[in-house]
Amino acid sequence: MVNPAYEDDKAAIVNTMAKVDETITALDNGADNEVVAEMISDARQLQKDIANNVLDLKRNQASNVLKQARTAVKNNERESARESLTDAANRYKEIEQLYAANH
DSSP states (O other): OOOHHHHHHHHHHHHHHHHHHHHHHHHHTTOOHHHHHHHHHHHHHHHTTOOOGGGHHHHHHHHHHHHHHHHHHHTTOHHHHHHHHHHHHHHHHHHHHHHHHTO
8 A cells, every 4th residue: 555645745746846847838938927936936835745854955945946936037037037947847856756766
């Protein structure tokens, strides 16, 4: 039987990665800064469901990168926001790999 907490964490990782990817696409397609900032906030909410002690530090670091992206987009620094979002996406992929390796 699969541990329900495992499924919850896995879903949170996948959902967060999907939202970050969706946000990058919106930014690339010229979405309004307010819309992009809201999507980043949604990603930060989703990542809070990654409740795994091994991953907490990396999750917090990735969350801080999302926060930087949100600040950049609010300041109309779209290229900087994209770099931060790409960094965050890579960090969540690393979290997913670490999680898979430990379960």
